[in-house]
Amino acid sequence: MAPPATQKALVITEVGKPLELVTDWAVPQPGPDQVLLKVTVAGLNPHDGKTREWGLFAPKLPAVIANDVTGTVVALGPGVTKYQIGDRVVSQPEFRGNYAQNGLQEYAVNDISAGCKIPDSITDDEAASLPTNIIAPLVGLFATEHGLGIPAPWTEGAKSFDYKNTALLIIGGGSNCGKFAVQLAKLANIGTIISVGGFDEELKGFGATHVLDRHGGEEAVLERIRKVVADDLIYVFDAINPPETLVLGMKALSSTKKGRLARLLPTHPADKSTVLGKKAGFDVVDVYGSSQAQPNLAYPFWKRVPEYLTSGKLKPLNFVVKNGLTADNVNMVLDGYRDGARVTKTHIHL
Template identity: 60%
Template sequence: MSLTTQKALIVSEIGKPVTLVSDWPIPEPSTDQVQVKVTVAGINAHDAKSRDWGLFILLDLSPATKQDPGATDLPSVLTHDVVGRVTKLGPGVTDLAVGDRIVYQPSFTPGSTQNGLQEYAIADLGALAKIPDSITDDEAATLPTNIITPLVALFEALQIPTPWSSAAKEFDYANTAILIVGGGSNCGQFGVQLAKLANIGRIIVVGGDQTKLESFGATHVIDRHAGYETILAKIRGIVGDDLVYAYDTINPPEGQLLALNALSSSKKGALARLLPLGPVDESKVLGKRAGFDVHDLFGSSHAHPELAAEFWSRAPRYLEAGQIKPLAYEVKKGLLPSNVNEVLDAYTDGKRVTKTHIHL
């Protein structure tokens, strides 16, 4: 007799700690899906926002709906970086086998059966990759959410051709420059790696460890503490008036003025931003005669299915070749509420957090 229930850590009430249940239903795979026995669930900053105020749990985050307990997907399981072994194949799955190790990004849709803090979960084809033998579960688990966001930033929002596309043959990567603000963040570090993967000629990064970022492919690393005018002058000293691509991984709108003011005045530029907390004060963006665009990011494989599927199909060989390098992580062992709440509390309190993986 097969099991029908499992242990899971759940958010049962917004603003309260996650709790452990032992009667959570085990999901079954549908067409183009696999069931996974979860080995690693990676926690990110947005998981704290889910627990604390309902991000990706509340069906509508308007103030009126927050007061309506019926308009929620509760109880709910967290985490969108998941590694596990395939236990069942859904109809249409031919390229995977039971026992394969995979890394995947769950859907952000409320009610998803794919999130990681449960013993068994579901993964979709197109949002997963087999893990090469040379890569550990934890190394693979550093990827999903933190690499899909810059993937969308560079190759969809900023419309730089992907290095595997037909358009890549005509694009002058070598004479292209990109500015990445927030190089110390996970999304910033993977952004540098993706820019290098595309052989972009000048990869200018503000913030982060210089040695590490240069090993990832950064051509210039600027101290984020140098001061606004000094940083802006250094960027312009590198790119002149040629910068048309910028990616900010860390700043609220007032901090995004640095990237916007670094953009070219004579050529239309664009900023892809991870934190769209409101409009930018355009009166403080000076001299942009050709104009600029601001793109808000949602780093979801399911929201960008074609781009994500193309990347995930290539991810194993990028990892094997060292073209994509996993990032730093810490481990907590056991599907225990204390393990997860401690990390979520640290994010909530604004503490520096190394990406943490829960070993189930």
């Protein structure tokens, strides 16, 4: 049966105001290298709250949000052979205002390279825990320009890179992006994977070699880090800190070897003035976790995701479910992000 011409969708009509339900939103049409999905799960993340409150990824209004999407293929774009009608697919929409791909609507377009078929052993909810929260650390760890530049394990550069003797510090390892950063580091066989924050048993189950208490003040945490890496650390991935509190990662970097810190919250430039004694210097790079913006890295990764999931090399994260494409369901979650509440990753079932 052909998809309808219009559909239900939740839209931002005014920045700073609750989402509203509309019933006459146009159903998008898939183009080349695209398919149309009947959406089953739309996953929400903190950036969705920032989009509602600040217009972060909403260059024009009205706007549909949600960048973790799963669905069933109902139409193929011209020449598409990767999928068949009825396949279950997980998708990461782009962030550039092409709302046809986002999840809070009944039908959404998928760029076939920015996602994959969901293995039979994996539920739609498990798959929907991946896109936003795994692509950000994928770029943060492995991108050359907008990340730490560690070679992805399937690339040519991996053949000569010394993963075993490499140390990686992940600040905010207990966050969803931090948990996937640990898993990706383990996937690459990085020898020393240190998380600041998070639950010891969970993160060591994901592959962390050290899980450090984040409490007690900056100097106490630095001392814990240096007991593991001494003055040799050159790779830091910070999943949680805005510029005002980025200093821990910068100070943890080596004073004699040039280091690199990749950050997820680049709201404004990092203040390096309090970080002294770094004779070789260091770089702070801003991570943009978009599959479409990093196709040479993300698309080969998505090809491998089904095997990583079925083999257990990647483990989905926890989530809670709200049933129904209703404004109340979504606005309640986004209110929690706005108000600084502890929010478990929430999936809207359509």
